[in-house]
Amino acid sequence: MSPDTLAPLPAPLPADGDPGADDSCSMGGLFETDVLDILMDRSRRLRLLPGESLFAQGDPADRFFLIRDGKVRLYTLEPGGNAVTLHVFGPGDFFGLPAMLGLRHYPVNGDAVTEAVVDVITRSTLFARLEEDGGRLMPLLTSLGRRHRTMTRSLAELKGISAFRRVCLWLWRELEKAIPDAGTHPAGTPAAICLHVPHYVIAGAVGLTPENFSRALRRLEKLGIHLHRGHLSVGDTAVLRQMAAADTSPED
Amino acid sequence: MGINLDLLSEQAILGAALTRLSPLGTAFLADEGSVLYREGDALDTLYLVQDGSVMTEVMLSSGPAVPVDITGRGGVLGLSDLGEGTHGETARTLSPCRLIRLTPGQVHDLAGSSAETALLLVGLLSVGLRHRIRAIADQRSLSARGRLMAFLLSLMPGRRSGSVTMRLPVSKTTLAAHLGITPQSLSRSLRSLRDDGVTVRGALVTVADPADLRHAMEAERDVA
Known part of the structure; x- marks a missing residue:
């Protein structure tokens, strides 16, 4: 879908697009209202269905995107056709700027994971704003810095933590988000939460193929931890906490 | 402007x-x-x-x-x-x-x-x-060997042909951690690159032909 074919920007979404409401995959909730205020009046809005493509690898990189609602993933396709998910963005995240600023073409693909509402800011809009007042884009620098820190940590985890432990860590973080005092549960305390995230997205977030992710889930089942259709049930939260904290090498 | x-x-x-x-x-x-x-x-x-x-x-x-x-x-x-x-x-x-x-x-x-x-x-x-x-x-998409190739190539940006000898900027232990592998895997990967024209003597690494190494890395990516 090309943003150029869309109708002019409708009124901003109501506050139901609370960026903190569902950011299980947004890798940090990078919502910056200042950035929005600066760029919104010249952006266009897209509404995407799950699986709908925002851009494909090789498309001209002349715009970047700000997610108002939903989730979008960036991925590459291996020669065999397998998708390698690089990142999943959620409400408040923006993406595509590094490619727009330094590359002629997008180096990856971008698809909606869920229904999504995305604002599109073109290069000409950004440059016009910069020429008006470069200093007003300081929030953009701050947001990019936060993204950089988040990706640095993701990279370190990919290098330094075993695949199985990354799965445990991801699930544990989700559990802690939903049940903030889960870390103080006595041994034997069960818990159950809804994740609303497809398995392939979790697999991408932890850097595993769907097949290897399924293997990790089977291993977790033996520990009383079950993930089925977005429902996570944990027989003993202390076990998951322990697995997430275990000291294992990347090749375990 | x-x-x-x-x-x-x-x-x-x-x-x-x-x-x-x-x-x-x-x-x-x-x-x-x-x-x-x-x-x-x-x-x-x-x-x-x-x-x-x-x-x-x-x-x-x-x-x-x-x-x-x-x-x-x-x-x-x-x-x-x-x-x-x-x-x-x-x-x-x-x-x-x-x-x-x-x-x-x-x-x-x-x-x-x-x-x-x-x-x-x-x-x-x-x-x-x-x-x-x-x-x-x-x-995510390259093997340990492929990541090692990518690292070596990053040390010689722009070089297309001709033998290059360089000093590893980090110890082999740190390099292994940087690649997300064990030191044993690094040793195996270094040995496996001999056929691709990469020889190692201490901290010195010689690449016979960077272009060949780049092709080998891309091939590695294709089969990963």
Whole structure:
């Protein structure tokens, strides 16, 4: 879908697009209202269905995107056709700027994971704003810095933590988000939460193929931890906490 | 005033950073192995690398620090920490370095001074982000051997042909951690590269033909 074919920007979404409401995959909730205020009046809005493509690898990189609602993933396709998910963005995240600023073409693909509402800011809009007042884009620098820190940590985890432990860590973080005092549960305390995230997205977030992710889930089942259709049930939260904290090498 | 897109290539951004930022700060020399800052330290200084290379590493909840990147000439360390006010990683020099100290206030002032300097700073961070995205993709889609090839090729940017001998900028233990593998896997991977024209003697690595190595790495990517 090309943003150029869309109708002019409708009124901003109501506050139901609370960026903190569902950011299980947004890798940090990078919502910056200042950035929005600066760029919104010249952006266009897209509404995407799950699986709908925002851009494909090789498309001209002349715009970047700000997610108002939903989730979008960036991925590459291996020669065999397998998708390698690089990142999943959620409400408040923006993406595509590094490619727009330094590359002629997008180096990856971008698809909606869920229904999504995305604002599109073109290069000409950004440059016009910069020429008006470069200093007003300081929030953009701050947001990019936060993204950089988040990706640095993701990279370190990919290098330094075993695949199985990354799965445990991801699930544990989700559990802690939903049940903030889960870390103080006595041994034997069960818990159950809804994740609303497809398995392939979790697999991408932890850097595993769907097949290897399924293997990790089977291993977790033996520990009383079950993930089925977005429902996570944990027989003993202390076990998951322990697995997430275990000291294992990347090749375990 | 128009903004020239050609100024946004990686080399142009790093070159512009050296030209524009160097006069603002104070230069100093750092010995090999100097820790410029530690993860969690308050952000009171940013460092522009004029010469040499600096490794950044991150502590995980357990285990040793994990190397994440090597920053060379033109890179600015600490730029990603401006919003947080603390450093998100530890920076350690890998060689004697010539660095420029900048304060966060100077960088803020610079961002507001003109469109092109604001774009330069956003561009610098974008270079860092693209490196992260590439590294994450390589970590996921390349084998240990393929990642080693990619690392060796990153040490000789622009070289297309002709034998190249270089010194590894880090110990083999650190290199293994940087690649996300064990030291034993690194040794196996180094041995396996002999057929691709890579020979190792201590810290010296010779690549018979960088173009051949690049082809081998791309082939590795295709079968990963």
